[in-house]
Amino acid sequence: MGRSDRADVVLEELRERIDRPTTELQYDTPYQLLVAVILSAQCTDERVNKATPDLFDAYPTVEALAEATPDDIHPYIQSITFPNNKAGYLARMARQVVDNFDGKVPETIDDLETLTGVGRKTARVVAQVAHDADALPVDTHVFRVANRIGLVKEDATTPKKVEQQLKRVIPKAEWGEAHHLLILHGRYTCTARSPDCHDCPIHEECKHYGRLQRLPDPIDGLDSSAGTYYCTTSDHYFDDPETHVDRYDLEQVACPRCGSMQVVRTSTGEPTKQVKDYRVNG
16 A cells, blocks of 8 residues: 555544544633643643643733743743743743734744744644644654554654655645644554554554564463573574664664574563664654
């Protein structure tokens, strides 16, 4: 299946599973959305939503926030990750909006990116959600899910590359919806540490799931007293493994006698081989 066809099937099946593909951040105005998205960096939407009501009560407009200092803002967001940095971002951002944009949150991605605390992803989220711009923001969930499923190529190693490749296989009219579908799928099903592949509506289309299925079955009856590891290729027990790099550039446990990576742990019988996974670096 080609990537465009895969994307069509995946998005259709996710639409059937996810009723309301939209942001889970709570906001009423573009100003509130911008603040919430800045706060959500490396933080959960749930935690942000608990902090913003009091923050917005204290600073209901961008003009009010522009009068605040980072020390003023900090108590309202101290439960958020990196509160010191983000308090400074919010104070400077608000002054920039007032001074440079007459108190109106910019609508374009280019203008949004001039604001403190607003990077590539944040600008695209605000422009797409608040103004329905043609944008497909890539956060850690979209990055992971797009790579796992196989919607992008193996060389899509950065959020920008993932965004560019997704835009080639998803129609422009569906970019915003696709962004939310992939985020929500990554947040609740295709999670970073323990993806729920058995309850996943798209596992048949998922390359990551296919690789997991090709791992060897556990082996019963191994003698753990004979060694920590067992090589199924050379029928050899050993304690001190070598490591080899596989074709996906992953370091795998290898047999010191024959170099095979078909190795299992004798305590569990589980294979040591890892399947490539995907995380945003930096």
